[in-house]
Amino acid sequence: MSGADPDLVRALGAIVGPRWVKIRDAERRTYEADGLPTHASVPMVAVLPGSKAEVIAIVRLLHERRVAWVARGAGTGLSGGALADAETVLIPLTRMNKILGIDPTARRAVIEPGVVNARLSEAAAPFGLGYAPDPSSQAACTIGGNVAENAGGPHCLKYGATTAHVVALEVVLPDGSLATLGCPQGEPWGPDLVGLFVGSEGMFGIALEITVRLEPVPAAVRTLLADFGSVRAATESVGAIIASGIVPAALELLDQACVRAVEASIYAAGYPTDAAAVLLVELDGTRAAVEAETMMVERFLTEAGARTIRSAETAEARARLWQGRKKAFGAMGRIAPDLVVQDAVVPRSALPDVLDTITEVGRRYDLTIANVFHAGDGNLHPNICYDHRDLALRERVHRASKEIMEACVAAGGSITGEHGVGADKMEYMPLIFDPTSLATMCAVRRAFDPAERANPRKVVPTRYCREWRPEPIR
Amino acid sequence: MSRLILDLLGAEFGVAVTRDPDGLPRVAPRTSDETAAALGLAHRHGWRVRVEGRGTWMPADAPADLVVTTTGLDRIGSIAPADLVATVQAGTPLRTLAAALAGHRTWLALDPPGSPDRSLGSVLATATAGPARHRFGPVRDHVLGTTVATADGRLVRAGGTVVKNVAGFDLTKLQIGGFGGFGIITEANVRLRAMPAARRTAVATGALDPLFHAAQAIVAAEVDAIVIELLSPMVTGSADWRLLVEIAGTEAGATSELARARDAAGDVALMPASGGALGVAAGQAFLEGPVSIRAGALPASLPDIADLVVEELGPGRMSLGPGRGGLRWSGTTSVERIRRLRGLLAHREIPVTLERAPWPIREGAGHFGELREGVAPLSARVRAVFDPTGVLVAPLEGRDG
Numbered sequence: 001m002s003g004a005d006p007d008l009v010r011a012l013g014a015i016v017g018p019r020w021v022k023i024r025d026a027e028r029r030t031y032e033a034d035g036l037p038t039h040a041s042v043p044m045v046a047v048l049p050g051s052k053a054e055v056i057a058i059v060r061l062l063h064e065r066r067v068a069w070v071a072r073g074a075g076t077g078l079s080g081g082a083l084a085d086a087e088t089v090l091i092p093l094t095r096m097n098k099i100l101g102i103d104p105t106a107r108r109a110v111i112e113p114g115v116v117n118a119r120l121s122e123a124a125a126p127f128g129l130g131y132a133p134d135p136s137s138q139a140a141c142t143i144g145g146n147v148a149e150n151a152g153g154p155h156c157l158k159y160g161a162t163t164a165h166v167v168a169l170e171v172v173l174p175d176g177s178l179a180t181l182g183c184p185q186g187e188p189w190g191p192d193l194v195g196l197f198v199g200s201e202g203m204f205g206i207a208l209e210i211t212v213r214l215e216p217v218p219a220a221v222r223t224l225l226a227d228f229g230s231v232r233a234a235t236e237s238v239g240a241i242i243a244s245g246i247v248p249a250a251l252e253l254l255d256q257a258c259v260r261a262v263e264a265s266i267y268a269a270g271y272p273t274d275a276a277a278v279l280l281v282e283l284d285g286t287r288a289a290v291e292a293e294t295m296m297v298e299r300f301l302t303e304a305g306a307r308t309i310r311s312a313e314t315a316e317a318r319a320r321l322w323q324g325r326k327k328a329f330g331a332m333g334r335i336a337p338d339l340v341v342q343d344a345v346v347p348r349s350a351l352p353d354v355l356d357t358i359t360e361v362g363r364r365y366d367l368t369i370a371n372v373f374h375a376g377d378g379n380l381h382p383n384i385c386y387d388h389r390d391l392a393l394r395e396r397v398h399r400a401s402k403e404i405m406e407a408c409v410a411a412g413g414s415i416t417g418e419h420g421v422g423a424d425k426m427e428y429m430p431l432i433f434d435p436t437s438l439a440t441m442c443a444v445r446r447a448f449d450p451a452e453r454a455n456p457r458k459v460v461p462t463r464y465c466r467e468w469r470p471e472p473i474r
Numbered sequence: 475m476s477r478l479i480l481d482l483l484g485a486e487f488g489v490a491v492t493r494d495p496d497g498l499p500r501v502a503p504r505t506s507d508e509t510a511a512a513l514g515l516a517h518r519h520g521w522r523v524r525v526e527g528r529g530t531w532m533p534a535d536a537p538a539d540l541v542v543t544t545t546g547l548d549r550i551g552s553i554a555p556a557d558l559v560a561t562v563q564a565g566t567p568l569r570t571l572a573a574a575l576a577g578h579r580t581w582l583a584l585d586p587p588g589s590p591d592r593s594l595g596s597v598l599a600t601a602t603a604g605p606a607r608h609r610f611g612p613v614r615d616h617v618l619g620t621t622v623a624t625a626d627g628r629l630v631r632a633g634g635t636v637v638k639n640v641a642g643f644d645l646t647k648l649q650i651g652g653f654g655g656f657g658i659i660t661e662a663n664v665r666l667r668a669m670p671a672a673r674r675t676a677v678a679t680g681a682l683d684p685l686f687h688a689a690q691a692i693v694a695a696e697v698d699a700i701v702i703e704l705l706s707p708m709v710t711g712s713a714d715w716r717l718l719v720e721i722a723g724t725e726a727g728a729t730s731e732l733a734r735a736r737d738a739a740g741d742v743a744l745m746p747a748s749g750g751a752l753g754v755a756a757g758q759a760f761l762e763g764p765v766s767i768r769a770g771a772l773p774a775s776l777p778d779i780a781d782l783v784v785e786e787l788g789p790g791r792m793s794l795g796p797g798r799g800g801l802r803w804s805g806t807t808s809v810e811r812i813r814r815l816r817g818l819l820a821h822r823e824i825p826v827t828l829e830r831a832p833w834p835i836r837e838g839a840g841h842f843g844e845l846r847e848g849v850a851p852l853s854a855r856v857r858a859v860f861d862p863t864g865v866l867v868a869p870l871e872g873r874d875g
Contacts, residue, residue: 105774106772106773106774108772149640150640150644152638152640156638160611160615161638161640163644164611164615173848173852177848178847178848179846179847179848179849179852180846180848180849181849183770183823183824183825184772184823185770185771185772185798185799185800185824186612186770186798186799187768187769187770187800187824187825187827188601188651188825189770189825189842189845189846189849190825190842190845190846190849190853190870191648191651191652191655191656191842191853191856191857191870192601192614192647192648192650192651192652193849193852193853193856195614195644195647195648195650196643196644196645196647196648196856198644199640199643199644200643200644203643216696218696219696239556242558242668243555243556243668244668245667245668245669245670245671245723285696285698286696286697286698286730286731286734288726288727288730288731288734289698289723289727289730289731292723292724292726292727293727296724345634345636345637345638345639346636347554347556347557347559347635347636348556348557348558349554349556349557374638377636377637377638378557378636378637378638379638412635412636413634413636414634414636414638414639414640414641415641416639416640416641417636417638417639417640418638418640419640420640421640421641421642425641429641429642432634432641432642433631433641433642434631436628436629436630437630437631437632437642437645438642440624440628440630440645440859440860441642441643441645443859444643444645444648444856444859445643447852447855447856447858447859448852448855448856459642459643460642
């Protein structure tokens with residue numbers, strides 16, 4: 001059983017009903033990890049609100065009692081960002097799963113934070129609309145979690161990550177006060193606090209209602225799959241496509257290790273297993289534009305040395321080409337008991353060299369590293385296979401991850417493109433930000449949460465948060 | 475006081491210190507570090523600072539002890555055409571930047587109102603997007619990272635140089651459209667686009683209603699346009715409204731999309747036009763009125779809101795975005811009229827942002843007006859992080875009617 005104060009448990013139960021307060025060990029252990037297997041932590045208690053009023057009441061109660069808390073979506077995050085420890089209350093928002101309204105004329109939807117990403121697109125489909133950000137976990141992840149992480153996905157190459165699609169937020173701040181940020185059209189209505197809140201990793205408050213932009217489902221879509229004899233040739237074709245001015249809906253690359261894992265799994269998509277790299281290019285738009293761009297892209301792919309190019313237009317055929325990409329992480333589960341899905345970004349032009357470095361790092365630490373990533377925006381996902389029971393192996397994985405991050409930063413990149421910093425990447429933050437910038441991030445966080453109780457000890461290493469504090473407002 | 479400031483600044487900056495036309499000491503730092511040092515000095519001495527760009531957008535009339543101008547920050551640090559990113563100092567004129575980018579077959583897809591010589595920093599700090607926001611989104615979508623000098627002299631870097639990045643809190647968002655209240659942007663990493671092979675522009679002329687319906691039909695047909703914008707008669711100096719449609723892409727693609735736009739427009743005749751000239755003229759027209767506002771209205775409500783804006787603020791130059799929404803008005807008006815308009819539109823969840831005005835109007839109405847309950851204290855706390863003692867003269871808030 002939890003070591004939680006029985007009085008707190010009673011008070012939480014009075015808000016949500018006792019069945020939605022999880023104190024048994026087995027129940028709490030359900031929440032000990034997110035999608036990243038290298039971090040685990042069991043919360044003091046998990047409380048599952050079913051309404052906006054309940055969320056507000058919980059946050060106010062925890063504020064009064066000075067108890068730290070962590071909000072959580074579906075737990076599909078890949079940075080250990082939604083973990084809570086034995087002193088901290090976890091607030092899963094999965095019961096807050098109502099689509100409150102879809103306005104097809106304005107192309108907007110208002111939703112609760114626990115709505116599953118893919119469900120919103122399904123609900124908008126009858127209006128010819130969809131929600132563009134599509135993380136690989138879209139069948140399970142929640143849009144509240146997407147807001148916290150500024151989630152991306154393959155199609156954000158053309159349509160932008162979550163931040164480009166959220167126009168307004170109703171939020172409860174950690175002191176229990178409420179604020180409505182933004183407006184349905186998207187103008188910020190004051191400083192752009194919507195833009196600041198999106199990607200704040202649960203440290204600024206909880207989004208109670210989220211207003212998002214919906215996009216028309218394109219009239220025509222074409223998916224091309226090209227295979228290459230070298231990764232370098234594949235990445236060079238990516239550069240040629242982007243430089244031409246064509247913005248594909250998605251541009252995804254899988255290396256040989258990844259292709260072989262997919263083809264050996266139940267998700268086999270017919271990718272050629274002898275290819276050094278497979279590139280998926282999706283073009284969407286009007287029929288005429290897609291046809292014209294397809295011809296150009298095929299030319300770039302051929303010029304870069306593509307061995308074969310397959311093309312799919314029907315939804316079914318496209319889904320088959322995509323299946324291997326979407327299920328790549330699952331397929332890699334076959335290779336080893338555990339998998340670290342890394343996330344880093346490099347300038348597109350640095351892709352070939354950085355991929356060589358990753359291969360070299362893998363060889364040096366004797367690790368299997370498979371790459372599947374968003375090539376169009378240089379967002380790498382090196383997948384490192386390991387077995388968590390092997391402590392020495394875990395240490396090698398950690399050191400290899402750090403070297404990969406350092407290589408990406410040295411190439412002018414970033415330590416995370418879409419997974420967030422969470423608990424996992426805090427130690428890398430000083431690689432890209434100086435102490436003053438980190439201290440300023442902490443200070444902005446305290447503007448939302450002076451007591452630092454929302455998702456404590458994430459994103460910015462605590463030592464940087466003590467260096468500078470603003471003087472009081474006059 | 476002014477003598478003291480000149481002496482102290484002179485010791486730190488040498489030749490870069492001058493006096494502005496009103497006799498105020500003016501410093502033109504050449505680097506981010508110098509900008510931070512100037513603000514640090516102001517912070518320590520309790521001077522109030524007015525920030526200026528190239529003097530083509532916001533009037534240089536805010537009362538202050540010291541003027542910091544970004545005209546010395548005029549270097550283009552790097553252009554990476556393969557990565558479609560440029561690092562640019564904030565005082566760089568857009569025209570200079572565009573010429574440099576054209577040499578690399580790239581462009582920054584921002585077409586803000588005002589002079590082509592506006593500084594990049596002015597566009598970012600006021601978040602004034604032009605008609606190309608239809609395709610390329612608001613100003614914030616073009617900025618990957620910023621370097622900012624805070625009012626107490628720190629240098630803060632946010633974001634980065636890559637197109638996708640979620641490392642740390644997105645402090646860049648505060649600077650874009652922050653009207654200088656959250657520090658001085660000294661440098662920005664901006665996202666570029668590859669220069670399209672072809673651009674085609676078409677214009678229709680007539681009354682607002684039929685043009686608006688034609689524009690809606692073009693939007694509904696998903697025509698792949700970079701601009702769909704309605705310009706009021708005063709913008710183009712004609713008797714009628716104009717619908718401006720601009721398409722970019724391959725030669726064949728642009729031609730076929732323009733044909734689709736014509737089909738969708740039905741009876742409204744879209745005629746070929748010279749796009750660049752019209753766009754620049756329309757942008758400049760917004761300088762003719764002393765006050766410029768934008769209203770965050772959804773597309774369907776634009777004709778109604780346009781009527782209301784004219785009724786409340788008076789006649790003016792207007793542009794409406796029937797795709798993404800949003801309305802810009804410029805003309806002559808008063809603090810009271812802006813307050814009343816804000817009061818009326820707040821009920822419809824439409825914010826009104828004051829983009830440009832003489833000081834008495836900025837001071838009276840504030841760039842944002844009255845922030846909503848809960849937002850005002852939060853905004854004040856965030857602002858205090860960047861300007862703890864109120865050094866920067868940036869009237870963000872005001873009372874609404």
